[in-house]
Amino acid sequence: MSAGTGARAARAALAAVSEPGDALVHDAVALHGPEEVLSRLRAGDGTVLPGRASARRLEGYGHRLAALDEAAAAPDGAGSAGGGAGAADGDPARALRLVCPGDEEWPSQLDDLALAGASGGFPLRPPLCLWVRGAADLRALAARSVAVIGARAATAYGEHVAADLAAEVAERGWTVLSGAAYGVDAAAHRGAVAGGGSTVAVLACGADAVYPRGHELLLHRVAQSGAVVSELPPGATVTRSRLLQRNRLVAALTRGTVVVEAAVRSGTASTAGHAAALGRTVMAVPGPVTAPTSAGCHALVRAGRAVLVTSGAEVVDAVGRLGDDAAPAPRGEERPEDGLTPVQLRVLDALPVRRGAPVARLAREAGLDLGSVRAALGLLVLEGLAEADEHGHRVSAALRARRRPERA
Amino acid sequence: MSAGTGARAARAALAAVSEPGDALVHDAVALHGPEEVLSRLRAGDGTVLPGRASARRLEGYGHRLAALDEAAAAPDGAGSAGGGAGAADGDPARALRLVCPGDEEWPSQLDDLALAGASGGFPLRPPLCLWVRGAADLRALAARSVAVIGARAATAYGEHVAADLAAEVAERGWTVLSGAAYGVDAAAHRGAVAGGGSTVAVLACGADAVYPRGHELLLHRVAQSGAVVSELPPGATVTRSRLLQRNRLVAALTRGTVVVEAAVRSGTASTAGHAAALGRTVMAVPGPVTAPTSAGCHALVRAGRAVLVTSGAEVVDAVGRLGDDAAPAPRGEERPEDGLTPVQLRVLDALPVRRGAPVARLAREAGLDLGSVRAALGLLVLEGLAEADEHGHRVSAALRARRRPERA
Numbered sequence: 034m035s036a037g038t039g040a041r042a043a044r045a046a047l048a049a050v051s052e053p054g055d056a057l058v059h060d061a062v063a064l065h066g067p068e069e070v071l072s073r074l075r076a077g078d079g080t081v082l083p084g085r086a087s088a089r090r091l092e093g094y095g096h097r098l099a100a101l102d103e104a105a106a107a108p109d110g111a112g113s114a115g116g117g118a119g120a121a122d123g124d125p126a127r128a129l130r131l132v133c134p135g136d137e138e139w140p141s142q143l144d145d146l147a148l149a150g151a152s153g154g155f156p157l158r159p160p161l162c163l164w165v166r167g168a169a170d171l172r173a174l175a176a177r178s179v180a181v182i183g184a185r186a187a188t189a190y191g192e193h194v195a196a197d198l199a200a201e202v203a204e205r206g207w208t209v210l211s212g213a214a215y216g217v218d219a220a221a222h223r224g225a226v227a228g229g230g231s232t233v234a235v236l237a238c239g240a241d242a243v244y245p246r247g248h249e250l251l252l253h254r255v256a257q258s259g260a261v262v263s264e265l266p267p268g269a270t271v272t273r274s275r276l277l278q279r280n281r282l283v284a285a286l287t288r289g290t291v292v293v294e295a296a297v298r299s300g301t302a303s304t305a306g307h308a309a310a311l312g313r314t315v316m317a318v319p320g321p322v323t324a325p326t327s328a329g330c331h332a333l334v335r336a337g338r339a340v341l342v343t344s345g346a347e348v349v350d351a352v353g354r355l356g357d358d359a360a361p362a363p364r365g366e367e368r369p370e371d372g373l374t375p376v377q378l379r380v381l382d383a384l385p386v387r388r389g390a391p392v393a394r395l396a397r398e399a400g401l402d403l404g405s406v407r408a409a410l411g412l413l414v415l416e417g418l419a420e421a422d423e424h425g426h427r428v429s430a431a432l433r434a435r436r437r438p439e440r441a
Numbered sequence: 442m443s444a445g446t447g448a449r450a451a452r453a454a455l456a457a458v459s460e461p462g463d464a465l466v467h468d469a470v471a472l473h474g475p476e477e478v479l480s481r482l483r484a485g486d487g488t489v490l491p492g493r494a495s496a497r498r499l500e501g502y503g504h505r506l507a508a509l510d511e512a513a514a515a516p517d518g519a520g521s522a523g524g525g526a527g528a529a530d531g532d533p534a535r536a537l538r539l540v541c542p543g544d545e546e547w548p549s550q551l552d553d554l555a556l557a558g559a560s561g562g563f564p565l566r567p568p569l570c571l572w573v574r575g576a577a578d579l580r581a582l583a584a585r586s587v588a589v590i591g592a593r594a595a596t597a598y599g600e601h602v603a604a605d606l607a608a609e610v611a612e613r614g615w616t617v618l619s620g621a622a623y624g625v626d627a628a629a630h631r632g633a634v635a636g637g638g639s640t641v642a643v644l645a646c647g648a649d650a651v652y653p654r655g656h657e658l659l660l661h662r663v664a665q666s667g668a669v670v671s672e673l674p675p676g677a678t679v680t681r682s683r684l685l686q687r688n689r690l691v692a693a694l695t696r697g698t699v700v701v702e703a704a705v706r707s708g709t710a711s712t713a714g715h716a717a718a719l720g721r722t723v724m725a726v727p728g729p730v731t732a733p734t735s736a737g738c739h740a741l742v743r744a745g746r747a748v749l750v751t752s753g754a755e756v757v758d759a760v761g762r763l764g765d766d767a768a769p770a771p772r773g774e775e776r777p778e779d780g781l782t783p784v785q786l787r788v789l790d791a792l793p794v795r796r797g798a799p800v801a802r803l804a805r806e807a808g809l810d811l812g813s814v815r816a817a818l819g820l821l822v823l824e825g826l827a828e829a830d831e832h833g834h835r836v837s838a839a840l841r842a843r844r845r846p847e848r849a
Contacts, residue, residue: 089810096805194730273790319727319739322602322751331727334742334749341742341749343730382682397504402497 036067036133043067044133044162049266050074050097051161053278057082057090059158063147067161074098125168126256129241129267132163132171139163140175145311146285152310155303157281160264164240167233167260174233174259175286178208179352180308181224182283182301183217183293188326191217191294194318196224198291201345203230207352208259210235210287212279213248217293222255231259235286237279239267280304289314289352291342295329302329305339314351315339373412376401380409381418386433389425444475444541451475452541452570457674458482458505459569461686465490465498467566471555475569482506533576534664537649537675540571540579547571548583553719554693560718563711565689568672572648575641575668582641582667583694586616587760588716589632590691590709591625591701596734599625599702602726604632606699609753611638615760616667618643618695620687621656625701630663639667643694645687647675688712697722697760699750703737710737713747722759723747781820784809788817789826794841797833 036044044067051058060083061070073081075098079091132138146159165171181199183191199209199221209225211218213234225232234255236244240263243249252261264282265275280300284290284307292315295301305315317339320327333339342348373381383398384390390398396406410426413419420429444452452475459466469478469490481489483506487499540546554567573579589607591599607617607629617633619626621642633640642663644652648671651657660669672690673683688708692698692715700723703709713723725747728735741747750756781789791806792798798806804814818834821827828837 087810087813089804089813093805093809190729190731274787318730319735319742319749320730321598321728322726323598327727328751331749331751334727335751335755341727341739343736343739343743347743379682382680396497397501399501401501402495405495405497 036135040067041131041133041162043071045131045266046071046098046101047074048161048264049101049269050094053160053264053275054156054158054281056156056158057086058094059147059161062161071098125166126253127166129164129166132165134159134162138165138170138172140172140286142175143282143285146281149310149312152281152307155277155281155307157285157307157310159285160282163262163264164267165260165262166240167256167258167262169231169259171233171260171262174208174231175210177206178210178233178287179348180210180283180287180290180304181217181221181293182211182290182304183221184295184299184301184326185214185216185218186326187216187220187294188320188324190320190324191326192220194320195220195293196227198293198318198342198345198348199224199232200228200230202348203228203232203345205345205349206230207349208233210283212236212283213244213252213255213261215245215247219248219251221293222251226254226258233259233286234261235279235282236261236263236271237265237275238271239263239265239269241267242270244271276300277303281307284308284313285311287313289316289348291316291318291348292330292333292339293318294320294324294326296325297329297332299329302333305333309338316342316348316351318342373416374409376405377409377412380406381413381428384413384419384426384428386428389420389422389427391425395426444543448475449539449541449570451479453539453674454479454506454509455482456569456672457509457677458502461568461672461683462564462566462689464564464566465494466502467555467569470569479506533574534661535574537572537574540573542567542570546573546578546580548580548694550583551690551693554689557718557720560689560715563685563689563715565693565715565718567693568690571670571672572675573668573670574648575664575666575670577639577667579641579668579670582616582639583618585614586618586641586695587756588618588691588695588698588712589625589629589701590619590698590712591629592703592707592709592734593622593624593626594734595624595628595702596728596732598728598732599734600628602728603628603701604635606701606726606750606753606756607632607640608636608638610756611636611640611753613753613757614638615757616641618691620644620691621652621660621663621669623653623655627656627659629701630659634662634666641667641694642669643687643690644669644671644679645673645683646679647671647673647677649675650678652679684708685711689715692716692721693719695721697724697756699724699726699756700738700741700747701726702728702732702734704733705737705740707737710741713741717746724750724756724759726750781824784813785817785820788814789821789836792821792827792834792836794836797830797835799833803834 047058061081065081070081074094077095079086143159146157149157151157179202181195195217202209203225208231209221210233211221222232232255238244240261255261280303284304290305290308292301292305308315317330317333319341334341340351379399383395392403392406396403418429418432419426455466473489478489482502485503487494551567554565557565559565587610589603603625610617611633616639617629618641619629630640640663646652648669663669688711692712698713698716700709700713716723725738725741727749742749748759787807791803800811800814804811826837826840827834
């Protein structure tokens with residue numbers, strides 16, 4: 034059931050006058066509906082909030098509502114974007130649309146935030162609504178999505194791994210979601226695009242804004258194949274607490290969060306914490322133990338709070354449904370000795386490298402009877418591991434060549 | 442109770458004519474004692490073995506015993522080292538001593554090999570005896586010891602980490618045990634010596650041998666502070682199966698095994714498997730996911746078969762007794778915002794960077810009442826996070842400077 038026009042406009046207005054994650058406003062809307070909450074806040078009636086708002090806080094909502102109404106009434110119509118969609122020449126990569134709970138495009142996994150309630154003392158609430166720009170449907174994009182996040186001050190290794198891993202995830206039909214920051218985030222978005230997949234950027238400012246400044250082209254590319262999303266109204270700027278609140282959306286929208294590089298204390302750790310509180314899979318990519326940028330990843334694995342992953346296949350394996358997306362176990366190089374029985378290995382081990390030895394000597398050497406040695410030799414010759422010469426049997430030329438670098 | 446001279450000589454002779462880990466000979470000795478087994482094998486009486494030996498195998502023991510006796514009877518006394526200690530000018534770093542079960546120096550944790558019985562289809566048996574050279578007591582060395590092992594074809598990263606980690610382990614009073622191979626093993630021994638600790642090398646050839654050839658000085662250094670150990674008699678050479686059997690001793694002698702670098706299939710993996718079968722702690726050091734040399738470590742962690750470790754402190758934490766050797770949790774850099782309440786954080790967040798704002802505006806911005814903002818400002822100024830100017834309060838110069846690189 035899609036929300037009515039009045040309810041949608043009320044959600045947008047409430048989102049514009051409260052901070053992301055405001056539990057009082059969210060809980061009031063859940064109890065009374067957005068229109069009722071909006072009109073009573075406009076009237077300065079604090080009883081609509083679940084009892085804990087100070088007079089000053091109530092006054093704050095009132096001030097900001099008045100400013101919003103004033104802007105909407107102004108001849109240039111500034112602030113009207115708060116309620117609806119921008120025109121932007123009909124380009125879906127630029128036009129903003131408002132997505133509300135109950136809309137077909139609403140990613141209902143965001144409601145898990147209300148169920149979780151809190152993560153490490155941090156209250157969790159779903160957004161009141163989302164502003165979205167981009168060609169693709171957000172709900173469809175987010176249904177099979179993985180967050181790939183990490184340090185802004187990433188190393189070349191971190192950016193390389195983030196891009197590779199995101200490309201592999203995207204190639205497998207999964208959406209890569211991140212925060213469009215410098216470093217790991219940007220590499221993840223770029224990797225997903227390079228992998229021919231779609232990607233979603235969740236911003237801590239208005240979805241119309243270009244933040245960080247250097248990412249104008251990147252955000253445009255993201256919107257072309259995927260979506261740029263924010264719970265903040267157009268024109269809103271980034272603040273520290275908005276960045277922290279944004280992290281809960283990254284965690285909630287996806288099936289799992291991959292931390293590529295992170296120091297021990299970081300915003301990335303907060304996203305991982307939210308993901309765990311929401312029952313999502315937390316994954317971490319290891320790196321050199323000598324790099325502080327990987328210390329946060331290693332700490333997550335050591336604490337049992339993250340699964341170690343080394344590839345996009347392993348990520349999809351961890352978040353995919355059983356049997357659906359299983360990753361192949363990593364295999365070492367095949368070795369010619371693989372699959373030999375212990376007896377065959379003992380005979381192989383007894384074989385001289387240069388001058389062949391007769392079966393009787395091999396049997397003594399290996400502590401085996403003649404029949405066992407003969408049977409084993411037959412197989413070893415077949416497998417190209419042993420060869421006959423005029424004195425008996427020895428290690429084959431092929432195996433000698435193979436062993437040389439290993440023994441060096 | 443120390444074994445008598447006859448029993449000791451019999452163990453040494455049996456070790457010289459059977460391969461390491463020979464379950465038949467070990468089990469016969471456990472049933473009948475070494476002297477009885479030796480004399481009956483000398484007489485060609487196979488009934489002393491637990492029923493599974495072929496005639497050829499029995500003949501093999503007989504042949505090798507005859508050769509051993511012949512060598513011992515020769516005027517130059519070659520082969521006599523099989524039974525006792527070499528003289529080597531009284532230098533304990535060179536003189537070999539025989540250590541048998543029941544001796545004070547016998548590391549009794551080796552008996553766990555008989556209890557485990559097998560590891561992944563690989564039969565496990567304790568050694569019949571050990572030849573040891575070195576200044577220190579093997580039992581004392583091994584009581585608090587950790588194996589640090591890995592690829593011969595280690596990277597510079599692997600050797601660096603192995604040496605650092607071994608030095609940290611050694612500094613904490615733990616013995617570092619390894620296999621004296623090139624690569625990780627050698628780096629671990631060197632790191633332990635550099636850390637002022639002691640180290641033990643377990644060889645797959647005679648303990649008098651220098652293998653690999655390039656490690657003459659290294660092995661001498663190991664023996665000076667610790668011990669060089671083998672279950673093979675002096676003069677014995679390395680074979681593939683002896684290397685594999687050596688791994689069970691590395692696993693059994695130590696409280697835990699740290700894998701520093703290993704490909705997915707490797708001898709290192711076999712040692713880790715034995716350690717797990719013996720109930721020892723298996724640890725793995727992560728590395729770049731782009732390096733095949735770390736793939737084996739990551740696979741162990743992913744399979745839940747190893748604990749991820751990043752430092753010697755974490756290694757000692759994992760193998761140490763509870764409360765004894767606990768590692769400090771890694772801490773991120775302290776940040777000035779650490780420990781602020783949510784209200785204080787909101788005020789900090791509302792503070793302008795350039796021109797100060799009056800309390801009333803900060804209260805509106807933060808959605809707080811004036812009293813809360815004033816109280817928070819007091820603390821923020823005290824903590825050096827906020828400062829007053831003629832217009833009100835703003836972010837302090839110190840915090841501005843601190844934030845700049847982070848936001849870049």
